[in-house]
Amino acid sequence: MEKRELEACINEYGKDIYSFCRHLACHRQEAEDLYQDTFLKAVELEGKIDFEGNPKSWLLSVALRLWKNRKRKYAWRRRIADICPIIEDKDLENAASLEQEPSCEERILGMEERLAVASAVGRLPERLKAVVLLYYMEEQSTKQISEIMGIPVGTVLSRLHKARKILKRELESELYGKGI
Amino acid sequence: MGKEFRKELDELDVLLRRALAPAEGPDERLNQRILNSVDGEEKIGKRERMKAEMEKRKWRRMPAVALTAAILVGAGSLTAYGAYRYLSLKGALEEFGDKGLEEAFFNECATVINETQSYGGYDVTLMGIASGENLTEYARESDGKIRSDRTYVIVAIARSDGSPMPDFGEPGEDSAERDFFVSPLIEGLDPAAYNAVTMKGNYSEMLQDGVVYRLLECDDVEKFADHELYLSVIGGSTFYDRNAYVSDEETGKIHRNSEYNGLNALFRLPIDASKANPEEAERYLGELGSNAGAESSKGAVKIELGDDFAVEAASGNEKGAEAAEYALEFVGNPYEWNGESLTEGCDSSGFTKGVYEHFGVSLPHAAAKQKDLGQEVDGIEDACPGDLIFYDGPSHVAVYIGDNKIVHADTQLGICVSEADFAEIVMIRRILR
Incomplete structure (x- = not known):
């Protein structure tokens, strides 16, 4: 991949991939490393990429594979701080600034909602979390997810179902409390 | 009821989609860093950059004093010569640089660890370990013998106070300050007799930004994975120090000696127990035994007892x-x-x-x-x-x-x-x- 191709890739998919990394990894630093390595790996794996096809799915699968490989590396950190700070102050600022000029009240509501959902998703077991992120965040079809994760479509569906059940319970107050 | 349930799920879907929609992009500087690491026209990946880094390294052999330790420890002087021959092999290290150890480390056969311990004024980070069958493609030939399975460990050593480590200097110069003994240890085996020296260890190191990076290689320890495996880092010494660690005689487990005055870091190596190969481990120990005479009786000779031999009982015994x-x-x-x-x-x-x-x-x-x-x-x-x-x-x-x-x-x-x-x-x- 040449530099300008890489640049195009980053412009096009950077946000999506970063968001995926950010929710997979617990810490910002881990997420940034993962994000960076995903693109570097993409450069390295040049030739195996079908950019005509679906680069986003492919980049997601690279990110997921890298993440699986390094989870162990981060495991020791978790032992020290077993609470995952999914949302940091900086995220809150960013989230706030990214809302497109909504009213103050709406902004706060939106932030609270994002926080609640992110932490509920963050608490899901790893295998369910990846499916949820790929489906809802990255808008991948169940078939694409099955290719990215290397599992049958049926398994994707059953994991999605299981994750939904857990999330519904966890997010009850979000669903009813605000009368969505 | 069923319909209502369906509706809730839909609401959940809406909520999830809205709340999880990618909102935050990466820092621009992060993107710039990625782009900068890829050269304008050439396809340069991380691997190439690592290779360039590797070339900056200073290659060093186990110093002679470590060999003295092998003699003291192993008692079989023949072994020490054998070990010396291996250690003096020229170019072996450069060769593995070429054969892509970096590749091994940055592909999937390595375990990246990054655990740091601070003792005796040093921060020691165990960065990663690569070992086992899947490394065989990187095997080298030495002494006309193919030596397939090796373990490679990378550690970084820095001063806890942040001051830079001194440059390596000339051989023979007083260098206690940058002397370190890095070695895997195995539960149940006397660390003084079974360490990097007896396991045909070898290392290279480089100094960058005041941090010493050391790449150790020795015979594969994966076969012992049904025992606890450790990585020891001793400061101020180029050979094993009996005072640095305590080996529990009951369990065989090895611990840091908390009384030790100096650096004596001890990491657990996370090698999957399923990788253990007891038969191979036994064969290997036998080989070490016959060479180093480590656990065993060196040169014991079998005697056939005559038919007339009888144990004589002393009175009271x-x-x-x-x-x-x-x-x-x-x-x-x-x-x-x-x-x-x-x-x-x-x-x-x-x-x-x-x-x-x-x-x-x-x-x-x-x-x-x-x-x-x-x-x-x-x-x-x-x-x-x-x-x-x-x-x-x-x-x-x-x-x-x-x-x-x-x-x-x-x-x-x-x-x-x-x-x-x-x-x-x-x-x-x-x-x-």
Whole structure:
């Protein structure tokens, strides 16, 4: 991949991939490393990429594979701080600034909602979390997810179902409390 | 009800989609960093950059003083020469640079660890380990022998106060400040006898931004993965220091000596126990034994007892004589590291343990521990059949059978009779009366 191709890739998919990394990894630093390595790996794996096809799915699968490989590396950190700070102050600022000029009240509501959902998703077991992120965040079809994760479509569906059940319970107050 | 449930799920879907929609992009600087690391026209990946880094390294061999340690530890001087020949192989390290150890580390066969410990004014980070079968493609040829499985470990050492480490300087110059001994250790094996030196260790290091990076390679330790595996880093020394760690004689587990004055980091190596290969481990130890004479009796010779041999019972020592007779029943049975079966295989202390058990005496499975039991006997001339004779450390133990002979489990010969003075006797103990 040449530099300008890489640049195009980053412009096009950077946000999506970063968001995926950010929710997979617990810490910002881990997420940034993962994000960076995903693109570097993409450069390295040049030739195996079908950019005509679906680069986003492919980049997601690279990110997921890298993440699986390094989870162990981060495991020791978790032992020290077993609470995952999914949302940091900086995220809150960013989230706030990214809302497109909504009213103050709406902004706060939106932030609270994002926080609640992110932490509920963050608490899901790893295998369910990846499916949820790929489906809802990255808008991948169940078939694409099955290719990215290397599992049958049926398994994707059953994991999605299981994750939904857990999330519904966890997010009850979000669903009813605000009368969505 | 069913319809309502469906509706809730839809609401959940809406909520999830809205709340999880990618909102935050990466920092622009992060993107810039990625782009900068890829050169304008050439396809340069991380691997190439690593290679460039590797070339900046200074390659160093295990210094001669480590070899002295091998002699002191192993007692078999032949081994030390063997080790020296290997260590003096020129270009071996550069060669593995070429053959893409970086590749091994940055592809999937390595475990990245990044654990830091701070002791004695240093921060030591165990960065990663690569070992096992999937590294065989990186194997090298040396001494005309293909040596396939090796373990590679990378550690970074920095001063805790942040000041830079001194440059390496010239060989021979006083260098205690940047001397480190990095070695894997294995649960149940005496660290003084089984470390990077005896496991044909070799290292290279480089200094960058005041941090020393060291790449250690030695014989593959994965085969021992059914035991706890450690990585030790000792400061101010280029060989193993007996004071740095404590080996629990009961369990074989190795711990830091908290009293130790200086750097004595100890990491657990996260190698999956399923990678263990006990047969290979045993064969390897046998090989080390025959070379280094590490655990075993060096150069013990098997003696066939004549038909007329009989254990002579000294008065008051009938039980000991019985034990010696009993021990002789197992001559011809195999040696097995860590084994405790008199018939299926045992090591030296497993053998004495098994024999004594028959007489209602329970011994720990470690020569070093057995030597503290019972009464000391002054010399071989005062020894009675059934006494335990200790050698080498002690890491080896035998049952005396009289007439200057012993029966023991030898790594090479299995359970056999040898001369009592085949090696220097460090202790004789009378436990049975």
